[in-house]
Amino acid sequence: MSNPRIGIQPAAPDRPVAATLLPIATVVLVAFLVTGLALPVLPLHVHRDLGLGTLAVGLVAGAQFAAALLSRFWSGHYADSRGAKRAVVAGLLVAAAAGLIYLLSLRFVDAPRSSVAILILGRGVLGGAESFIVTGALAWGLSLVGPQKTGTVMVWVGTAMYIAFAVGAPAGTALFSAYGFVAIGLTTTLIPLATLLLVVGLRAVAPPAHVRPAFTRVIGAVWMPGVGLAFSSVGFGAMATFIVLLFAQHGWGHAWLAFTLFSVAFAVGRIAFGHLPDTIGGAKVALVSVVIEAAGQALIWLAPSSVVALSGAALTGLGYTLVYPGFGVEAVRRAPPESRGLATGAYTAFLDVALGFANPALGWVADGAGVGAVFLVATLVVLCAAGIAARLLNAPPLSPAP
Numbered sequence: 001m002s003n004p005r006i007g008i009q010p011a012a013p014d015r016p017v018a019a020t021l022l023p024i025a026t027v028v029l030v031a032f033l034v035t036g037l038a039l040p041v042l043p044l045h046v047h048r049d050l051g052l053g054t055l056a057v058g059l060v061a062g063a064q065f066a067a068a069l070l071s072r073f074w075s076g077h078y079a080d081s082r083g084a085k086r087a088v089v090a091g092l093l094v095a096a097a098a099g100l101i102y103l104l105s106l107r108f109v110d111a112p113r114s115s116v117a118i119l120i121l122g123r124g125v126l127g128g129a130e131s132f133i134v135t136g137a138l139a140w141g142l143s144l145v146g147p148q149k150t151g152t153v154m155v156w157v158g159t160a161m162y163i164a165f166a167v168g169a170p171a172g173t174a175l176f177s178a179y180g181f182v183a184i185g186l187t188t189t190l191i192p193l194a195t196l197l198l199v200v201g202l203r204a205v206a207p208p209a210h211v212r213p214a215f216t217r218v219i220g221a222v223w224m225p226g227v228g229l230a231f232s233s234v235g236f237g238a239m240a241t242f243i244v245l246l247f248a249q250h251g252w253g254h255a256w257l258a259f260t261l262f263s264v265a266f267a268v269g270r271i272a273f274g275h276l277p278d279t280i281g282g283a284k285v286a287l288v289s290v291v292i293e294a295a296g297q298a299l300i301w302l303a304p305s306s307v308v309a310l311s312g313a314a315l316t317g318l319g320y321t322l323v324y325p326g327f328g329v330e331a332v333r334r335a336p337p338e339s340r341g342l343a344t345g346a347y348t349a350f351l352d353v354a355l356g357f358a359n360p361a362l363g364w365v366a367d368g369a370g371v372g373a374v375f376l377v378a379t380l381v382v383l384c385a386a387g388i389a390a391r392l393l394n395a396p397p398l399s400p401a402p
Helices: 015-031 035-036 042-049 055-081 084-108 110-147 147-180 181-200 215-250 256-273 275-278 282-302 306-320 325-333 337-369 371-393
Strands: none
Touching: 015 035, 015 084, 015 110, 015 147, 015 181, 035 084, 035 110, 035 181, 042 055, 042 181, 042 215, 042 371, 055 084, 055 110, 055 215, 055 337, 084 110, 084 181, 110 147, 110 337, 147 181, 147 256, 147 275, 147 325, 181 215, 215 256, 215 282, 215 325, 215 337, 215 371, 256 306, 275 282, 275 325, 282 306, 282 325, 282 371, 306 325, 325 337, 325 371, 337 371
């Protein structure tokens, strides 16, 4: 039954949740191929083609997440006030523009500092685009199936993202090896435009009527789960940015396989255990998840061979798989119901804070202590999220808004 006060139209009782969320997840999957393609390529392009160091690699990677942070609240307000579908469409158009900026950076490869500055701009534009896509998709799904399925919506959207990473990583490596970074720029431009064709026929949901975002209340509701998400996401940042350089340092081949194993373990974990945050509680799931993730990071740090490092990547993916929906259930159930788009945007902003600041910091660690030390630092930071999850186990939800 729809709620006329806030304009939410849940899925009809005879329509399975999976059938409702599958089209939205498919849009996210195709859209995020552009991120998967670039994951194993950007460090090599900056380090090898442009001849710049690991700090520059961290800045290029962090720019995307810093820009996503700046746009999370905007995208949440936009989804709440203008409609979630329109937020997704806006994100796809901006993502295509990021691809054009990638291509522009190639005109300045003889001036590496100029080229990387333009590349950082492109990464920033892409970060803003992905903020609108993800926040719009989450708000769209919550509007269709209802807040009682918060964990399920986050599982579907997140699984689509990481399947895109798993497929995109080897594809990006192949494109880069055959055609160079120009192929990444072209696909980053064309894939979002093609994704618009998938969005056109999907049912829109009317935005909430008379939205009162209650910004301070939303932040008060989500800050503690958000900090847990931020700590735990440092492990993902270490994987996404520095695993390729670790493999190169040791002379191990097939670095792309680390991304694929991480993403496959992530997807399998969500398929097998994705129902748990909604059924046994987000804080319990998050606590177990971050311990597993930290063990994976420690395994990469101690790895004497590529096989052990790849095992650590898979274990990291298995642990990280339910961190976002685990802490996310705790965030959304505390937030005002009329501001769920803003709540998901504010919650996800903590991930952007972690990756936007952690990647350059981890780059500084790599410069000073070696790439392997990055994964020791990530292990310790991820373990801090266990303390947040334990505190949430005993913290009552905020009282609903009057």
